[in-house]
Amino acid sequence: MDPSRADDPAAMEAGAVSPTDFSPKLSTPRQRKVDGENRSFKQRWETDYLFVKTKNKPQCLVCFQILAVCKEYNVKRHYVSQHEFQYSKYTGDLRLAVINDLKSKLSSQAPLPMPTTNTEKAAIKASFLICEEIVKRKKAFSDGAFIKECAIKMARAFGSEEMAKCFESVSLSHQTVARRISVMDQYVTQKVHEAVKNCTYFSVAIDENTDITGTNQLIVCIRTVDEDFNISEELLHLMPLQGATKDEDIYEEVKIALAEHGGFDRCISIIIDGAKSTIMKNSGLAGLLKRDGVGCLMLHCIVHEEGLVGTLLKMSDIMEVVIKITNMIREKKCGVTRRRFKALLEELEAASCDLPQNRNVRWLNEANYLCKFFRLRKEIYLFLTEIKSDPFLEDRLCDMDFLCSLAFLTDITQTLNSLNKSLKEKDQNISQLYQHISAFRTKLMLRKLNLLQNELTSFECCNELFNEVKESGTILEFNRFIPKIEALIENFNRRYQEFNELNSSLRLFNNPLSADINNADVHYQLELCELQADLYLASRTEVGVPFFRLLDKERFPNLRDLGLKIASMFGSTYICEKSFSDLNHIKSKYRNNISNRTLLQALRLSTTNLKVDIDELLSQPSQ
Template sequence: MRLEDISNQISNNVKDIIADCTHFSIALDESTDVSNTNQLLIFVRAIKEDFTIFEELLKVCSLHSTTRGVDIFNAVKSAVEGFGGFEKLSPVVTDGAKSMTGTISGFVGFLRQNQSTVPTLHCIIHQEALCAKSIKLSTTMANVTKITNLIRGGNRSLTHRKFLTLLEEMDSAYGDLLLHAEVRWLSRGKCLVRFFELRHEIATFPREEVTNSAELQNDLEDVEFLRNLAFLTDITQHLNVLNLQLQGKKQTICQMVGFVDSFRKKLHLFKSALDKNNLLHFPCCRKLSEEEGLEFRDYNEIIEDLSSEFKRRFNDFESFRTDISLFSNPIHCDIESQPGHLQLELCELQCDPSLNTSPVTGIDFRKLLSPERYPLLRNWALKLCPVFASTYICETAFSSLKHVKSKNRNRLSDVVLSHILQVVTSQLEVDFISLVSSFMKPQCSH
């Protein structure tokens, strides 16, 4: 039995799922592999009548020349036209690159030129990461990175070993510093936490052990740098919590927008607390305040700027706000403000005693709706639930791609790579019995 046969069975099952659903959504992301070939991943999200969600790889498009908006559009069009085309397609989520979001020469522009009204979304996790980069403490982060690199970066194995020995002698809480990787969403927060907790050990490390470090190590004695470090560590940790909430497969757009809304409320709480120098939600700032007697009231301006950045972004999700509100709370919503075709069924829903007392919410609540009594509400939910809100599933597939097509396997053909990724990323069960029986001379003993 060959990989191709397993991949083809999965692909056929995906086609059957899409054919049976009323709407499906796709997520697009593009990256360059180890052989400098641009790989466009197209994932599909569909939902059955029983509200079972499927997220599967629809197609791997290897773009050997350019990755312009027209190239991406043609690849997507070729992938979806066999499943009802753009008529059956609900929102498309992208990574936010210009070739994707450009309204003239980008994928979105060509989508509109072809008279398609399919909504397009910028990945909610990417937007959160862009908000995090707006914090005006880049110099502090740069100095943290420089000091870390002076100790354990590059060809500094001897310096690094001496530092590890110092940490062991001082019985430190952590055994080493962490290197910062800009492309990893959580790297900044983890690096800062480790640096802050080891700040005393770094300051104790003899300067003669680290070349060109005098100016940077002076920062560790500078109160202003320490204040910035403590605040940046705390606020980045809060952002990391949000980022982790947004990660994961099969999350609905309602859940993810709810996480962002909740963080906005937290920012208002943080600003109010800092106005009073209340450091309850800022453990690093509180620790530094107890040691040095410092105040952090002036950092509420950064919180306010961050809050404004969150308000400025995520506008593409605002068009779903009414639907999200209804999906999240159909029992207590204002019926008159809802779409007219749903109002009569909402009246019955809100007066249904079995549903009013049900403890389940979200998709599980929709499973309780009778198709005979609530057909319109079910169909409306079946259109909203498949919506992708992030390209997280594409990012995880790229991690698999990195291992599949490595430096030692960089000659894999596009077809073989597509088959491997189809199998690696799939959550569908493979019917091996039917595959074996389909061969002319199956080797049953194996």
């Protein structure tokens, strides 16, 4: 519902409800007609915001970005957030001189003549293809010239001077690579905007992190679904945030990202990584959404939350010992200790050839680290006694309380790591992720019962240690770790309670053929009767989106609408995590002066699932 009509009784009587109301009473989403809003370019924007009119759309003179909507709010926001700090000092005649200089630079970007020969076309196409590979692999733009030199030398090595001349005609200078990437970015951006414009529903994933220069970067990703259940996940927005980041700052940037797509009208859910307070109903980002009448679901990131529960184990003292031993083996005596340790392992025929490099990693990433350490604990102890380095560390590795804690910590982090891998599978929707969470809750309850009974089959390391000392008559009791299991259970139940309100809808989405019609929402009952009586549909084995794609729009409008809403929802901000990983490769310590505009272009092209049609680009006169 439009925030401006949130308190309008007439709107309520007309049945305008939040898109996250999973009841089929939801009317067809309104799509804003920006063409009818009498928006036109204002000449003062040139001096106020450094924008000019290009093909009836505002274009920035500084970064050449073209905004999709001719709206002063968007123009001003772009200038304030991107360029004001650099250009606000220019006023009066000096500002006019700067504007004229910027306009001359824009003119230098004028379209080039169309290629006239097949060789010229092939050279330009080759240039685009190489530039696409450069940006996909997150390489520096200057690598283009290096690739060209190598290609020419290879051609001549094969004795083909003609091919060498062809390679020489391919333009791959730093400037050309930047220009090609800009063109491909415009192509992908247009396709993303078209997908959002034509979608039925969408959801947004938001994440914030710090780049190599210490700048807070906000990433906004979007997941769309159209009426034919075609799903797309793409980067929508990247914005540096100045100073301390507040919920208001994040909210404003999300509003900007969605402004030219009709705002939150068709938004089903927002997934965000951040503090629990962020999604409290009356505060944080959720409170700001509620204030403006936005009714979409607000969900905390379920991938990152798994990392948070690791801190509940309160076993950092165990990890500190492991890290100290590992660092000593790796670093003491300039690597001599490490080499001797490897030789000792070979002599003892131990599995594995080395300890992993210690890093500042999340708990979940320490699972394999701990597993390898536990597996080598005897060999490590023998080595420590040989070099007589630290009696305390030696004592730790023969102390049964420490070994029990190490075994339990290893097993539980392995369990969490297994869940994390399930949650991070590509292209999952919220239904699949909710299944993983529900199964994990049940497994935690089972593991608690196992510990009560001292049944250690599902605790591999604990069981190994138990059987090892059992021969000497010692019986280890692992039930002292039950409070830690209970803490995990309580944490999962509390942190994922927002997903519980989706439980009935997700169950119906996963298996409508077996749904209890009497207990189903009244709006779905008649359609479920017809669905379950349909012999063709009853014989189908598809589940989830593939099944709902089979449903006829006329016969099952409400069930299809439910399917579209569920299909549009993110289950995690993993796509944002992937984007930040790519961002750190692109904006590395060797390229930390890259501009925000170029960073966004490179990041969009490195993460997109869309295929750039080079032939279509070649048909445009600007190439």
